[in-house]
Amino acid sequence: MLNNPGLENFEKITSKNLPRENYISPGHRACQGCAEILALAMVMKVAGPNTIVANATGCMEIVTSPFPQTAWKLPWIHVAFENTAAVASGIEAGIKALKRKNKYQDDLPNVIAVGGDGATADIGLQALSGALERGHNFLYVCLDNEAYMNTGIQRSSSTPYGASTTTSPAGSQSIGQQTWKKDMPGIAAAHNIPYVATANPGFHLDLMNKVKKALTINGPAYLHIYSACPTGWRSKPEKSIEVSKLAVQTNVFPLYEIINGKLTITKKINKPKPVVDYFKTQRRFAHLKEDDLKFIQQKIDEQLARLQRLETDKE
Amino acid sequence: MTKAKGLEVSLAVAEAVKQANVDVIAAYPITPQTHIVEELSVYVANGELDAEYVPVESEHTAMSASVGSSAAGARTYTATSAQGLALMHEILFIASGLRLPIVMTVANRALSAPISIWNDHGDIMAERDIGWVQIFAENGQEAYDLSIAAFKIAEDHRVLLPVCVNIDGFILTHMIEPVLFIDQKKIDAFLPPFNPALTLDPKKPVTMGPVGVPEVYAESRKQCEQALINSREIVAEVFDQWGKTFDRNYKLIEKNGPDEAKSLFITMGSMGETTMTAVQELTDSGESVGQVRIRLWRPFPKKEFLNAIAGAEELIIIDRALSPGSHNGPVAQEVKALLYDEPVKPRVHNVIAGLGGRDVTVKDFKKMYAMSRKNELDPNYTIWGVRSDA
Numbered sequence: 001m002l003n004n005p006g007l008e009n010f011e012k013i014t015s016k017n018l019p020r021e022n023y024i025s026p027g028h029r030a031c032q033g034c035a036e037i038l039a040l041a042m043v044m045k046v047a048g049p050n051t052i053v054a055n056a057t058g059c060m061e062i063v064t065s066p067f068p069q070t071a072w073k074l075p076w077i078h079v080a081f082e083n084t085a086a087v088a089s090g091i092e093a094g095i096k097a098l099k100r101k102n103k104y105q106d107d108l109p110n111v112i113a114v115g116g117d118g119a120t121a122d123i124g125l126q127a128l129s130g131a132l133e134r135g136h137n138f139l140y141v142c143l144d145n146e147a148y149m150n151t152g153i154q155r156s157s158s159t160p161y162g163a164s165t166t167t168s169p170a171g172s173q174s175i176g177q178q179t180w181k182k183d184m185p186g187i188a189a190a191h192n193i194p195y196v197a198t199a200n201p202g203f204h205l206d207l208m209n210k211v212k213k214a215l216t217i218n219g220p221a222y223l224h225i226y227s228a229c230p231t232g233w234r235s236k237p238e239k240s241i242e243v244s245k246l247a248v249q250t251n252v253f254p255l256y257e258i259i260n261g262k263l264t265i266t267k268k269i270n271k272p273k274p275v276v277d278y279f280k281t282q283r284r285f286a287h288l289k290e291d292d293l294k295f296i297q298q299k300i301d302e303q304l305a306r307l308q309r310l311e312t313d314k315e
Numbered sequence: 316m317t318k319a320k321g322l323e324v325s326l327a328v329a330e331a332v333k334q335a336n337v338d339v340i341a342a343y344p345i346t347p348q349t350h351i352v353e354e355l356s357v358y359v360a361n362g363e364l365d366a367e368y369v370p371v372e373s374e375h376t377a378m379s380a381s382v383g384s385s386a387a388g389a390r391t392y393t394a395t396s397a398q399g400l401a402l403m404h405e406i407l408f409i410a411s412g413l414r415l416p417i418v419m420t421v422a423n424r425a426l427s428a429p430i431s432i433w434n435d436h437g438d439i440m441a442e443r444d445i446g447w448v449q450i451f452a453e454n455g456q457e458a459y460d461l462s463i464a465a466f467k468i469a470e471d472h473r474v475l476l477p478v479c480v481n482i483d484g485f486i487l488t489h490m491i492e493p494v495l496f497i498d499q500k501k502i503d504a505f506l507p508p509f510n511p512a513l514t515l516d517p518k519k520p521v522t523m524g525p526v527g528v529p530e531v532y533a534e535s536r537k538q539c540e541q542a543l544i545n546s547r548e549i550v551a552e553v554f555d556q557w558g559k560t561f562d563r564n565y566k567l568i569e570k571n572g573p574d575e576a577k578s579l580f581i582t583m584g585s586m587g588e589t590t591m592t593a594v595q596e597l598t599d600s601g602e603s604v605g606q607v608r609i610r611l612w613r614p615f616p617k618k619e620f621l622n623a624i625a626g627a628e629e630l631i632i633i634d635r636a637l638s639p640g641s642h643n644g645p646v647a648q649e650v651k652a653l654l655y656d657e658p659v660k661p662r663v664h665n666v667i668a669g670l671g672g673r674d675v676t677v678k679d680f681k682k683m684y685a686m687s688r689k690n691e692l693d694p695n696y697t698i699w700g701v702r703s704d705a
Contacts (some may be wrong), residue, residue: 052515054383065525075515077386078524079409083379086371090341090383090391091515093367097338097389101365103508104388109517127379130372 006216007259013208019045028071029063033237035244036060036143036227039201040114043141043223044074046211047110052091053077056084056115056124059150060143082123085131085140088113092136110215111138117158118148121182132191132220139214139221142184145229153232157182160252161299162292163284165232170287180299188222189258195221197257197266201228202244206255206266213257226253234283243281250278251304256311263310275300319493324455324482325350327494328394328420331462333364334502335418338389338509341369341380345399346432347484348422352394374399378406378417385415386523388514390466393417396484397424397438404442410477411446412539413523414512416469417477419447420462423584423635424484425671433672434484436584439612440636440645446539448478448546449613451583455492458482460563463497467506468553474546475512476539481612483585485672497561505560547614567616570623572598572605578684579624579661580606581632583646586668586675590633593680604684615649621657629662631687634696635669643696664692668699675699 013019023044030037040060044051053076055061061078064071079087092111098104113131115124120142128140147165148154155168155177164176189196195217199207207225214221228244230237247253248267252275255267275297279285288296322330329351332340340359342352358364367384371377377393385391395403400421410417421439425431439449448468452458458480465478482488513521527535551567558564570579572594580590587608597604607623624630634644641648647665654660664687669675679699686692 050517052387052517062526065522066528067525067531070522070525072522073520075517075520076522077383077413077515079379079382079413080405083375083406086376086379087383087386089369089371089376090339090380090385091387092383093339093341093369093380094384094387094389094391097365097367097384098387101338103338106518126372127376130376133372134369 006218007213010213010216013046013205013212015205018208019048021045021048023047023049023051023073024064025071025073029066030059031231031237033230033240035201035240036145036229037063039143039199039207039225039227042201042204042207043112043211046208047112047215049074050107051110051112054079054084054087054091054111054113056113056119057081058116058119059145060114060116062150081119083127084113084115084119085124085128088138088140089131089134089136092138113138113140115140115142116150117142117144117146118156121158121184122156129191132188132193132222135219137218137220139211139223142222142224143227144184144224145227145232146181147232149229149232158184162288162296164287165284175292176287185222185224185258188224189261191220192261193220193222194218194260195257198224198226198253198255200226200244200248200253200255202241203248203255203267210257232284235281239281243278246273246278246281249273250275251300252278254304254307256307263307265307265311317495319495321491322455322494323350323489323491324458325488326354327455327459328462328482329354329358330496331459332392333358334497334499335390335392335463335466335506337364337366337392339367339369339381339384339391340393341371341377341384341391342393343371343374343377343395343399345374345396347424347488348394348396348399348420350488351420351422374402375406378403378410381417382406382410382413382415385417386413386515388509388511390509391417392419394420394422396422397426400438400442401426407442407445407447409524411543412535414475414539414542415477416466416475418462418465418469419477419479421479421481422484422488423481431671432484434486435670435672436481436635437637437670439479439481440638443613443645446476446543447613448474448476448543448550449481450478450611451481451609452487453585453587453608455487455490455494456563457565458487459494459496460557460561461565463502463506464553464557468546468550470509471549471553472512474542474549476542476546481584486585501560505556543614547611547616550611565610566619567611568619568623569608569610570605571608573603575603575626576605577603577627578605578629578631578687579627580604580680581609581630581646581650582606583609583612584635586633586635589675589677590680593677593684596677597681597684602684609646617653620650620653624661627661629664629687631664631666631683634665634667637667637670637698647696665696666692666699667696670698673700
């Protein structure tokens, strides 16, 4: 598969062979309808028991680890906000050295770093870039709920244009978030790492197969997962999967993967729904006017066209 | 014992780290720490040391990766200076809070601004409360010896805390000094392989670094502090064992000069050697003066320090760092706080000397002594050698 020997005999995850074991226990303190913890649990299901997790400060860290409780059935470490890729690189290097020196008897574990969009696209970008560039064999998972939700819905560089947050509030002089969402997968891909993908828990098999590929491939992998946040987006908790699906069906959040530099759109939308259908589900966009929506629709179309050009690029 | 070899102190420290058979080195270059980590990368490149050398993109990551690798069960080393140490600041507390026995050399250097690559203790003094064991080496031999001993201290299950060995930037790091090296076999016998208490082991999953709710945070910090307080005994034990094994004796607090000396210089780091020359010359000319070196700075060895200064009438405390807006430099603050509870207190003079690499000579120490006798030093502190024309 696409010149990657690791993926030649890749056995796909289907609804029939779905891993059953959960590594994040129920009873954690995530909000109702949190699609982020759902996505995180899917990642860990695929990764399985021989896995070490480094978790950045953020929602997932807080809701899974209030001492003396823990939701984790995997070895897990939280150090700080901006350094989870650095911590993961240390874990990977440590075990690699121990293995080589015959001080580690078991098979090499998966090393997975988990961070939110703030931890990834803002404060942790340098540490992530360093870890990707150095070529550590690890998977970095960005769970993107498009703002600093843990601290109370402040904007990040991953917040979409026009969204109202507590630090990009919509007002008579402001549309809300005034910048376009940072292209984190593009930045990760620019490190020429073997695997980069976007995923969405609304498309669970696509997500889980991407996790499996990312862990199969040797070298750094980056997975950017759309993570619906009813609390921060002012959407209905019971509609999180619907909202997640709409993000893909409207091309707001296209699903693709980049294996050794080659981009493939993994979920092609033949008849995309208008962006406004997606925006209607979330009150963070409620203030947007017709002209704003027209502008955003145009930008979304351009964004998809760019991905399609990259997909057909023969080089 | 073999003959001493003349070697740059940085290379002697690198040799010590190699002989400690570390598994991971995560480091970012900063003057004057560079020669240590360059040499280690050479050892790794030519197979003399089987370790992962992680050439990180910042000191923040150097410490973060060190936390990860130590938590994974690997013996881990890093080194830094000044701005690099300041960039690590946040993670230094986490390394001790997670009880990870990382060993770090700090090649002490002044903090910006203005930017200075030269020595003082401003960098580590800004990190007094990180919860690490903090040791000051005085010369090349000590830098080599204590760098090995540091691993034994850190990894002792009664300690399990990170240890930082301070060596003065340039004054020690770039100086060629005679160093007696120890056979690898003897070091292996002294320093057993790292046996971590807890690791990130998929067969025995643990949660490291959970949320400390108000009901547990204070207890958690208290436990860490208790471990640091308790480490004093283990540091002394390891120094003692070092002396018995390698015939070089180190004390937590070292007193030099006549026992009954009325005036005592208090020093940390390489300045102690210059002070001793001054003390010698002053003693020869009939003055009653001695010197006390603080080798272990954290935890502060209260009992040993009070014993060392017992009977002295006057202390001249040399600080190599400023504590802006405070009554004294950091070392003098520490000592004065300690003396508050003592029934008999010596007079305390505080001289802040050698900031940003300013040379402090034997003559300077003699002048400090003369001024202290005539009560000419400032009642709080004197910043030594500040030019009035500047």
